[in-house]
Amino acid sequence: MPGAVAAGWTKPKRFDRNLVVIGAGSAGLVSAYIAAAAKAKVTLVEANKMGGDCLNFGCVPSKALIKSAKVAHQMRHADRYGLEAVEPKVPFSAVMERIHKVIAEIEPHDSVERYTGLGVEVLQGYAKLIDPWTVEIALSSGGTQRLTTRAIIIATGAQPFVPPIPGLAEVGYLTSDTLWERLRDRPEVPRRLVVLGGGPIGCELAQSFARLGSQVAQIEMAPRVMMREDPDAAGFVEASLKADGVQVLTGHKAVACGTDGDEKWIEVEHAGGRDRIGFDEIIVAVGRAPRLKGFGLEELGIKVDRVVETNEYLQTLYPNILAAGDVAGPYQFTHVAGHQAWFAAINALFGDLKRFKADYSVIPWATFTDPEVARVGLSEAEAKEKKIPYEVTRFGIDDLDRAIADGSAHGFVKVLTVPGKDKILGVTIVGEHAGDLLAEFVFAMKHGHGLGKILGTIHIYPTLAEANKMVAGQWRRAHINGFLLSLLERFQTWRRG
Incomplete structure (x- = not known):
């Protein structure tokens, strides 16, 4: 550790642990593993639930909800498949109970x-x-424990950001963290629901x-939903x-909340004036903010603005204190947190011998x-913004045999390549199963294939994965x-005599 940074601290001669990991979400679990x-002798500290946000509040419960909602949608539109359409009965408490199951x-995958x-x-x-080598744990069972450690990984994750809208706290709001418990025993879905936010979480929940x-009003102040996508x-x-x-109320800014008797309302401002809903x-689904407070980071002089400030090796001001996952940025995805955890753990344990730069390519x-x-890599908007030359090849999934047979013939595969070359940018x-289809790209x-x-890889017929080969064929x-x-045509003409 550089002398200027270490000045004022007494480094232990011996350590209780090789590594202490704070937070048992994706980044923390992978680091400890x-x-x-x-x-290494490693201690994992978690203040709430093992598995972190993804298991308890995010990826897992939301995907279970999405599946139940999709089945209800298919029942309602069963006539598209030659069956009799029926209006599904939705015992909402049973839907929520399934989510908790x-x-x-x-x-158990993430258990103590x-x-x-x-x-x-x-x-x-x-x-x-x-200090840079000492962690104090206020134990949930009572009392405190202090551990000295050679290295520390901060993996405290993020939490829903709640905007300072006047009256919002008074009317009572839900977030992606709280709705699973707060609505758990509700026999019916909320009759009228407002979803604040037009990003991925807001769109998934609204739909x-x-x-x-539910009668859903989705409020987004930007001109469209999903602003990170094309x-x-x-x-x-x-x-x-x-x-x-x-x-869908894009271009609408939430300015106040309140009540008239038992009636709750939100007031929105837009180009045409103001409305109450x-x-x-x-x-509230307007984004997530890293958990930065209460861990002693600022007292050590570690910068915590929007995220914990780290270098390309995920090290903070102190090389033996690292950060990974949502708390470190720059991406808030479970799979990126796990990806960063490898670099953080290896650099924490072996950084004196060799360090590895986190790879976000x-x-x-x-x-x-x-x-x-x-999506992976550049979008068209990003390519234009960065003035990166590109070509676009696009295949409409509405022309794919399996999608037609499945009744999911909508969407597209769009590939940006280096002009004149098949290198993928x-x-x-x-479309249906887009997240699965993306894996091939x-x-x-990752391995430099164009x-x-x-195109030269056999894809099973009929599958949705053929869309990837089709777009390569179009290129x-x-x-x-x-x-x-033209030479080939002349050759074939000559061959005919």
Whole structure:
């Protein structure tokens, strides 16, 4: 550790642990797992639930909700498949109970018992850094425990950001963290629901609740939903939301909440003036903010603005204190948190010998609306903004045999390539199972394969995965050498005599 940084602190001569990990979400669990596998003495500290946000409040419960909502949607539109359409009965408490059963079934993967069995010491409580090598844990069972450690990984995750809208706290709001418990025993879906936010979480929840029977108003101050995606991809999502009955209010800014007797309302400001919208429940889904406070970081001089400030090795001001996952940024995805955890753990344990830069060259993500939107690499908007030359090849999934047979013939595969070459710069897929289809392109980009390799790979017929080969074929047809083609025609003419 550089002397200037270490000045004023007394480094222990011996350490209780090789590594202390604070937070048992994706980044923390993977970090602890790697440390245990490397035979390090590691302690994992978690103040709330093992598995973090993804298992308990995010990925897992939301996908279970999406599935129930999709089944209800298919029942309502069964006539599209030659069956009799029926209006589904939705005992909402049963839907919520199923969600909690799904969480319980996955829970053992992230449990204290499993990690203890792997050789990780798991402590339930709140951790705080006392100095660069000492962590104090206020144990949930009572009392405190201090541990000295060679390295520390901050993996405290993020929590829903709640905007300072006057009256919001007074009317009572839900977030993606609280709705699973707060609505658990409710026999029916909220009759009138406001979803604040037009990003991935807001869109997923708005569509799901609409399909389960809620009257949903979705409020987004930006000019469209899904602002991180290209307009053509976001347009599919918005059209689907509206088809499911969601009142999509883009260009609307929430300015106040209040009550008139038992009636709750939110006031929105837009180009045409102001309106009030009545609701029974409101879900705030405008983004997530890293958990930065209460861990002793600022007292040590570690910068915490929007995230914990780290270098390319995920090290903070102190090389032995690292951060990974949502708390470190720059992406808030479970799979990126796990990806970062490898670099954080290896650098924490072996950084004195060799360090590895965190690799963000190929980062995929998906939004699980219907249709799904999945992307890796550059979008068209980003390419234009950065003035990166590109070509676009696009295949409409409405022309794919399996999609037609499944009744899911909508969406597209869009590939950005280097002009004149098959090197992939970015891919956006909109459609059924887009997140699964994207994996082939993620692999290709990671290992430097172009569209030619995908075209030369056999894809099972009839599958949705053929869309990837189809778009590669379209690229090939657009880049046929006209001169060679004319020579080939002359050769075939000569062969006929």
